[in-house]
């Protein structure tokens with residue numbers, strides 16, 4: 001069996017499953033956020049009763065992160081609904097924006113977008129929070145009411161996005177019926193050359209198979225190229241399985257996975273037992289291809305979809321209005337460090353916005369010092385508009401006052417993961433997806449730029 005089949009077989013109590021089987025799986029973790037949480041809670045209460053209790057309070061994780069730092073009252077109200085539910089159900093893993101469990105969330109417009117407006121438990125983007133706070137474990141099943149839940153496949157688990165109805169059902173039962181997907185294998189050899197990042201790998205692969213090339217399939221990553229990648233790299237790749245239509249992305253478990261997970265579960269006191277799935281000698285794939293990482297180049301997905309692949313070099317005539325670094329895919333500490341490596345000591349030429357994925361990333365950037373300056377200061381000195389308010393922000397547009405939102409037709413190069421029309425705001429705008437290196441180099445020149453010009 002493939003890695004995905006092995007996780008699903010175990011979770012459904014079977015010794016063997018095959019693609020197309022419909023199996024009831026026991027869920028290890030359910031995650032929801034401020035956009036889908038209120039709807040999920042509504043389904044749960046309607047179907048299981050107003051006084052029903054969730055199946056396991058320790059397996060429900062609620063992370064407000066999408067429409068947070070906005071004066072939009074409906075969005076603020078969504079966070080309050082999550083708080084009321086977490087209180088009613090006595091949920092230990094609710095990463096609230098404010099500290100008062102009886103309070104109401106309201107964004108302070110006077111304070112502005114840049115300065116911190118959250119309490120001690122707030123974390124930021126859900127998919128980056130889950131591993132940081134010790135909620136991702138090898139061999140487990142994670143469902144989330146968000147399409148990029150597949151990011152947790154980096155940790156050797158079956159992780160995928162679901163709708164509110166399925167999530168409401170899980171809240172009541174802890175189970176879900178799921179069809180076993182076919183698996184595709186992406187076997188990575190070699191090492192990434194200078195200037196090329198994990199983001200380039202996934203953009204290259206999606207360009208190869210198309211934005212629907214993995215529809216309802218598992219994308220399994222293997223090979224020596226995977227071993228050389230950090231957990232952040234694997235997260236970037238697994239995150240974008242959905243941009244090829246994938247049901248999930250999944251990586252083998254190695255020493256890096258184990259030590260990352262052990263450290264986080266210990267730090268946070270979350271469940272510390274897990275059982276990874278290993279690669280079988282016999283696996284059956286509907287697609288199996290080797291990719292040599294050393295041959296890859298800085299890659300860009302052009303408007304209007306993530307499969308519209310070109311090399312950064314080919315696009316040097318494309319002038320830009322904005323650069324953006326942030327999101328679950330591109331707003332991790334390692335992404336910002338790569339960005340800073342390119343812009344340090346220089347000044348960006350176009351409007352450049354930086355939104356750390358989590359509050360931990362904010363802390364890391366302030367505490368990491370290069371030649372007497374924090375990375376945070378280096379970015380600000382380069383002219384990047386950095387906010388302490390970690391969140392999804394303009395990755396998915398959001399209300400009109402969202403930090404970095406494309407409110408007029410413009411061309412933006414972005415370290416995020418999705419570029420369908422209107423994704424970051426204005427429907428006439430064009431979004432070019434790229435690595436943090438390429439976004440940084442392009443921010444310096446004002447046109448799409450191969451970052452190797454700035455790296456030795």
Ligand code: SF4
Pocket residue numbers: 066125126127146148326327328329391392395396416417
């Ligand atoms: S950062 Fe973007 S892709 Fe990630 S969860 Fe938020 S909206 Fe979705």
